[in-house]
Amino acid sequence: MVIITRKLLVLLLLIFSLMAIGQEQVNDSISPIMKEKIDKVIAQEKEAMKEEVEAVNVQLDNKEISLDDAIAKKKEIANKYALRIQRRVELVKAGKEVGSDKNGETKLTLNIGGGNGLFVLTKNGDTIRRKDKRTYSDIVLAFGFNNAIGEGQTLNDLDYKVGGSRFFELGFAWRTRVFKNSNWLRFKYGVSLQYNNLKLKDNKYYVKDGDLTTAETFPHELDKSKIRFTNLVAPIHFEFGPSKKIERDTYFRYSTRKKFKVGLGGYAGIRIGTRQKLKYKVDGDREKDKIKSDFNANDFVYGLSGYVSWGSVGIYTKYDLNPLFASPNIKQHNVSLGLRFDMD
Known part of the structure; x- marks a missing residue:
């Protein structure tokens, strides 16, 4: 008692x-x-x-x-x-x-340090800052026309077919807001696999002779003469453009959906493979040759790239600063133009 x-x-x-x-x-x-x-x-x-x-x-x-x-x-x-x-x-x-929600949590607003001062006061008196997600991830997909331009060449005397030479790129990228309270500038970085295909004109194919790689005339009529360079690169871009700020009770986000944006930067990486594919006929029989060789292509690749997008779809271009083939071969630089999709 x-x-x-x-x-x-x-x-x-x-x-x-x-x-x-x-x-x-x-x-x-x-x-x-x-x-x-x-x-x-x-x-x-x-x-x-x-x-x-x-x-x-x-x-x-x-x-x-x-x-x-x-x-x-x-x-x-x-x-x-x-x-x-x-x-x-x-x-x-x-x-x-501002009252309580149905779970008994009491919410209040404390305007501390500008527009990012929203807190949530829970039932046990703890305070939690609104969550700010500054880094997002995207799957990058790009494809389009590919070619290579040599010294003194113009678009009229290229060694490769314009319509038949294409590129394809698949990668994963992260996008981080540079400034704490603004999303007009983002830093975009990641890793991509690039496939640069070139189709030779005039019944030509590539022949490696020591340090030299030359385009020679094939002894039979070629249906296809294509060489593919596969690169693993790390693209880096600065992305500019407006965005929409989405504010909720416990978090806020910046969205670039249906917004205009520009990305400027470059890439660097390594060549991980080179393969030439030939299709032709001999005495009416179809033949197909796949030749795997380095063809004296440069092992280290680097270049400039950029895109102009609306939302997740944009026009994309890239240009290899490194020559396609190592010295003493003639200098040709791979160039690409196509569509780019950044899918978050």
Whole structure:
């Protein structure tokens, strides 16, 4: 009986303390509407405090804690909820308390440090900053026309077929906002696999002779003469353009969907394969040769690239600064133009 009496006395003391604090907060000169909001806040906190006190009583009844420990815990609970009531009442008076959701969580807005100061006050009094996702990932897909331009050449005297020479690129990229409070500039980086195909004209094919790689006339009529260079590269771009800021209670995001954007940068990597494919007929029989060789192609590739997009679709171009074939061969530089898709 002694334990029960002391438990009840402590509980009553806590409740009376909270009532006194709440009444002190309400006694200020306030409007009836604000008084109703404050009464609601106090009632919520009293209910939450009561649950915690009951949990301590259960521990005491189960002899998990001593009576002195129970009294100490209840005093801590009373102090915590007294501070919570005081803080929430002040927020109500300042017009920053926006009520509770259906799960009992209380949300409030603290405008600290500009537009990024939204916090969420949970039921246990913790505060959580709105989540800001600065880095996004994209799958990059590009394809289009490919060719190679040598020294002194023009578009009219290229060694390769314009329509038949194509490129294909598949990669994965990350896009990170450069500035904390603005998304007009993004840093885009990743890894891509490039396939650069070239179709020779005039019944020519490539022949490797030591350090030299030359285009020779094939002894039979060629249906196809194609050489493919496969590169593994790391593209890096600075992306410019507007975006839309999406704000929610617990997070905010920047979206570039249906927005104009420009990317300028380059790439660097290694050549991981070269293969020549020939199709022709001999005495009416179809023949197909696949020749795997380095053909003296440069092992290290690097160049400039850029794109102009609307949303996820854009026009893409790239230009190899490294010559296609290593010295002492003639200098030709691979160039590509096509469509690019950045799919997030």
